[in-house]
Amino acid sequence: MTDHAPASPVRLAERLANVETSAIRELFKLLGKPGIISFAGGFPDAALFDVEGIREATLAALAANPGAALQYGATEGFDPLREQLAAFMAAKGARGVAPGDLIVTTGSQQALDLIGKTLVSPGDTVIVEAPTFLATIQCFRLYGAQLLTVPVDGQGADVEALERLIEQHRPKFVYLIPTFGNPSGAQMSLERRRRVLELAVRTRTLVVEDDPYGDLYFDVPPPPSLLALSHEVPGSRACLVHCGSLSKVLSPGLRIGWMVAPPELLAKATMCKQFSDAHTSTYAQATAAQYLASGRMPATLERVRGIYARRAAAMVEALRQELGAAIDFVPPRGGLFVWARLTGANGKTADGGELARRAIEQGVAFVPGAPFFARDPDPATLRLSFATVDEDRIREGVRRLAAALG
Secondary structure (H helix, E strand, O other): OOOOOOOOOOOOOHHHHHOOOOHHHHHHOOOOOOOOEEOOOOOOOHHHOOHHHHHHHHHHHHHHOHHHHHOOOOOOOOHHHHHHHHHHHHOOOOOOOOHHHEEEEEHHHHHHHHHHHHHOOOOOEEEEEEOOOHHHHHHHHHOOOEEEEEEEEOOEEOHHHHHHHHHHHOOOEEEEOOEOOOOOOOEOOHHHHHHHHHHHHHHOOEEEEEOOOOOOEOOOOOOOOHHHHHHHOOOOHHHEEEEEEOOOOOOHHHOEEEEEOOHHHHHHHHHHHHHHOOOOOHHHHHHHHHHHHHOOHHHHHHHHHHHHHHHHHHHHHHHHHHOHHHEEEOOOOEOOEEEEEEOOHHHOOOOHHHHHHHHHHHOEEOEEOHHHOOOOOOOOEEEEEOOOOOHHHHHHHHHHHHHHHO
């Protein structure tokens, strides 16, 4: 007699057919090989966290108001943190952002999820960059968005192409990472930023600005964020959503992000957040508020900028020396990534996926670029992160990459 397992009662939602497991997460399963050098992660370097400053901020939060730090809190966020975040943005030129104009989210990725929940109906058109943040592609597709893409070059999104797409398709919104994007590393020029805001006003199109990397510049500061520029373009604030995060500059473990948005959207996003997690950890929020109030952030940023700048320079130099004409890229001016394209020169492979498999065998890992495209992926592209590897290991990793290229 043969036993048959009963049919599963689990019937998954149809929308899950539109998404698949992250190719990056799948790649991480291969990284257990001893001695491997990883350029794959998109993480800040844990060795650079201001542990002492965060410890002091934690103790200060418990000393100042332990009941508030350990209790349930408002869905909109812990008021002292909202005040500090408004001041943090004001210091970077974002005028007139009051604490009540933002909600605190559990990382900026929750802000993107709330945007999907509140704005996307199945079949809605959304424009994203090509390439763009992989989790954004997955998130918006989960809610049924039809994604169109605007090309990105060293100056950021192609605004002329964006204008044509908007006029032809009238999207629900446009999602951009103007400053040191993931994965492109691109820095949108000041001229293009202004044109984006002017285009948003003229066409009445909502623009979502994701800005988790803007503080990680290497030399000169980048142009002002779209949020900071909005006071120069009348009417543009009403067309703009701004998402920020402390994950890349302070600690991902705190899970502190925020969203600035028009009032009607902010209200609906707050309602949807209430359904999912009630509020971001008040303990984490109180800690972050104390840290920002302590005045330690400028020194922390100065330190990590210098280290990331040296690592980026080491990777750029090594790529040019070891791979030469076989690879093409724009040297990053900030952020965590080098975005590159294999040229196929001298008969070398121009397939990022194939190179990734060979590279693992040589003891180095990176992320192929194709998954970062919502449509028409470019298989020759790849993303290399220099953030968590010291300069000597970067040079060795690039030598291994060159060996894999053949």
